[in-house]
Amino acid sequence: METGEQAQDFVPAGLASLGIEADEVELAVMQAAHSMFWPPIRDLLSMDLGGLQAEHDPDLSRAPEEDAA
Amino acid sequence: MRALDLSLRAQAAGIAAGEIDAGELLEATLERIEERNPAINAIVETFPERSREMLAAAPAGPLHGAPVVVKDEWPLPWRAQKFGAAQLPVPVQPTPAESGPYRALRDAGAVIVGVGNMHELGSGSTGNVSVYGAARNPWDVERCPGGSSSGPAAATAARLVAGAVGADGLGSVRFPAAYCGLTGLKPTFGRAAMAGHHMAATTSLIVSGPLCADAADCRLLGSALFGEAIPAGDAAGLRIGVVRDAVSEDVTPEVREACDEAIEGLRAETGGSVHEVELADLEATTLAGILIINAESLDGVTPELLNGLDPKVSPINRGFVKYRMLLPAAAIVQAERVRTLTRRRLAALFADVDLLAWPTIPAAAPPLDAPLVELPSGTQTADQANVRGAALANLTGIPAISVPVGLGEGDLPLALQLQGAWGADALLLDAAEALERANGRRWVEAWPPLARAEAAET
8 A cells, every 4th residue: 555655745746756837726736636646556557357358459439359257 | 579589499390390591590599699798608600601601501401491509619611719718728729610519510500609608728617717708697697607518508498508518628518507507418428520620639638519498409419429220228227336435425415416306307307226335446537537628638738839829818827738748647647547447336336326416516507707616514605516427428538418407596406417337328328207297397498597587478
């Protein structure tokens, strides 16, 4: 689990590494977004999807070509 | 009833039959916009001379002479889109152009009378943030009209026009349709005109779609956007799938009751059947949609561009567009795998049912100044709560439609969402019309207070 301190560090450290400037309000927005999105992102990354490979350049106007998983 | 209070199809039919003067209808529409728009801020720009020129040159198409509004998400030949923002976070700012929706409407004979407000950068389901100021809900001007297609919905609900074109990347046609008591179609991905959108080349989620009072008008306007007629059927024997899980059930009691009643009405009207089905990992599906649309919006974005962002962009969006740069690439890859998994699951599911039904919005329109909703799971922002029911269709490409199914506390609209298999746009419209028949068209003919008083006088 990411500790609160790590979460506090993630946004400013990430921005600094990319050279992106942010004021206090923007930082507060980003901290809130990070708190909201990071736990489910971690869950997503932990999902066991077996050997599933994403469709390459899928035609989203149609059903997938392969049968149901 | 005055011509400008008629349905879109009645306006077009009346003009075609010589019973309505299209020039008079246009001028009456422009007058009504002047009268009513200040209360709802739905239309951010009109251009009467351009509209008159469009009418003068309009071909004898299915929408000949019918006034419509287009969301601030596509360019017009005389105006670049602003996307509801002081600046788009893209390398090259848009310029005036003939967009796909413009050409589709022009070729169908429609007359664009105004540009509809929208939630800034398309990034919210409420419509309360915009460089033009918030749009307001005609049912209660202190409530959110929904977003991001806030202006097209509010304009249509207030009967400024009978139809409008919105865009839907994560529910942005369906939310405002639901909040404003309209019918809104999110077409199958790729079917409706999109050219000229600043993300047209990169998006795998955003589509244009019609917002109208009812399904028949959506069929007419949608046909123009599709470039081909959407055929009508009867939806007989409809197999309706319902999902009972945390996402679809975490709604207010009035929403649950209205949607359950509507589903039963639809079943009875079509002689169909209701089936409880399972669709696993809906929360991951929602997150996948959010991650992918945000990743796709980063095309060409650089730190320098973000550092130079116009300070008039709202703080929440200035912060969020910068946060996008920190999203982990591995999560985007995983989101694509979830998309594939979900598409396969849906393909299997649509072998057993014709459509899925669940609430479009978990609660009625929240206040503009505090867009929060009270759900069984607790208080949430409307954005957090709304997106859970919408992302599936955008992520997978399937069509979806929001249909009004009641008025809740405070006379605020409630809505049911129907989702079908790829290419089943016509079936969704058929089902929406069957639902209208089932409830005696009570909800598609319910008018908000802003439009009701004058209609009663004429």
